[in-house]
Amino acid sequence: MKNYFSSDFRLGVLGGGQLGRMLLTETQKLDIYTVILDGNSNAPCAQICNEFHQGDLLDFDTVYNFGKQVDLLTIEIENVNIDALDKLEEEGLTIFPKPKNLRTIQNKALQKVFYHEQGIPTADFTRFALKEDLEKAVLENTVSTPFVWKSARFGYDGNGVKIVKSIDDLQNLPSGECIAEKLIPFKNELAVIVARNKAGEIKTYPVVEMEFHPEANQVEYVICPARIDETVANKARKIALDVADAFDFVGLLAVEMFQTEDDTILVNEVAPRTHNSGHYSIEASYTSQFEQHVRSILNLPLGNTDSKVAGIMVNLVGAEGHTGDVIYKNIEEVLKIEGVTPHLYGKKHTKPFRKMGHVTIVNTDVNKAREIAQQVKETIKVIAK
Template sequence: MATPLSTPGPTLGVVGGGQLGRMLAEAAGPLGIELVVLDPTPECPASPVCRDQIVGEFDDDEAVRELAERSDFLTFEIELADPELLERVQEETGVPVHPSPDTLRMIQDKLVQKDALTDAGIPVPEYRAVDDADELRDALDELGSPAMVKAREGGYDGRGNAPIESPEDAEAVLDEIGGAAMVEAFVEYERELSVIGVKGADGVATFPAGENVHREEILRETVVPARADEDVRRRAQEVATDVLELMDGRGVYGIELFQGPDDEILVNEIAPRPHNSGHWTIEGAVTSQFEQHVRAVTGRPLGATDRRSPTVMTNLLGDVEETQPAALRGVEEILGTSRAALHWYGKRDARPLRKMGHVTLTGADDADVEDLLARVRGLRDSATFVGQD
């Protein structure tokens, strides 16, 4: 018989204390669950809202063991966590890690990730592993060009990705990637979609499909519902559910997809954690992705994933030319707008294009998302990190 749940609840240890850790702590508090985070940056963004921070590197054996000793469950909010260390600590201490270290290991290598998806019959763009310039040129003969070359490990927010226009550029592009790589065929996609999925002790669930707008390889906006036919949105959730069945371990997964030719849904990449494209769920869904992650990894029942209203989210990026102390000016319009919500990540320094916060705008049931998108862009542009004379 399962042990009855109670509140206050367990302590959740999180590897990583950035903005995702901060929002996890904000969601955990009302459930009676406290967080301890491990992060190398003293007074990291999560520190003001969690019980405590352990200052240490993500692969620091002693620090991760201390985190386990102080926690009932372990999770991570960054893929730079060390799966081998987490696996060892789980085995030696008995503190469960979710999602599983095996899942983290698989997702950390984009080629291994794509192979696992392909073996499971989940549709992905055509791809090839490439170890040198000759292999890249051969792959382009098969896949065509332009194409996208991706570092197998360590890439995020567009880092580690490089477009290639011609086989003549093979050596230069691989030098830019700087390590083991793979190449993907260019997809003439209609739009990029994302589905936030969650795997809990009581099953799996998906949030409605959102549409992502990127510029310079960085997510700028998410629009929910996605501006696609209902059948396309439903198919995206179906593919995301197939992905969840493949994943090992409880938690939230950010699943990025392409709406390709003839409305085919292709999986781009998976994040084994809450995702930027799911920030809309804080105001726009019955249960946020962050609360869902806390519920899932601690073995609690999942909440409802229904959308409350049409919702758009825009990132607040550093609009500075060089690093400077972070002070967001001109927030009056955001704070004075009905149905707008400002989220500040607590980072000390603004850097060019660094994610510093986000703004969410919700609408009535019959709201036009195009109108919401235009309005939220205006709110975003009303604020700046640039100093005033």
């Protein structure tokens, strides 16, 4: 086995945001030399990685030249130049997740087509090359409202997704490739993180339940374990494994799902990386999702995915009406509460709904943890000076 530890091995990471910052905690524990590429000189990883390169993740030459300087390449964001990754892979660089997986996943239309072809249960959808084609379909009643509009590319944290109740709701949306997806009445939004290494060892984390902010369409709470029936949880884990298998995936795959009124499980979308729905694992699991990501891409034995205690994650996002240098108001109050751990992402500048950090609450009782999470949410405020 290759010596990754305290050696001249160079792990490259495309993206230097908060996911990369939390990944660095694990590479530092194992003394793995980590090289980061990000477009922002003040990225959360910039000051704490072994080596930082500033450059455009969507530029072919930048990504290709970066890849030539590392021994293995991974990502913390999927919107990267795939053509450059294809060339690097052809030339012998190991890249996980695989470029072909990223190409499918970074385009929501291709992702949905893939599920359809592979027999993975997902909401019915129609694909459109341009928003104008979708408008025409609505006018001609070949697509009926309400439905969910999704931009094929560059959607994140609630951007690129909108519930369309009438044709007027399409007016201010960007043109370009999109899908119109059937609006699913669901009981719960669930997620399962699957880890798989090159040797084929595969593990799933427990099913988590996600509660969303109604306006921002961002996750507010992640609850582990999900408060659902065991048979539903088993079904969700089985489908998540089927998705990873269909992709022949290596790395960490977060599978987001809907639990419908009749307990059918439908795949919504996936993220080919560490994910917001797994942040609870830093405090609550035997192996955090970030350590597991390192283990999976380096083909090391996978760690125990069980939880030690119930864990709830609360996202810290910029308060509405506040833009500027950040202040975490009342953080001292939440630090007084037992089982509460804040994680701040190193972003000095806040704006409305920007992800600035998260707080984990651990407790032996998931319902008690949820109560404390509510208290934390109501106490700490991300404001500007």
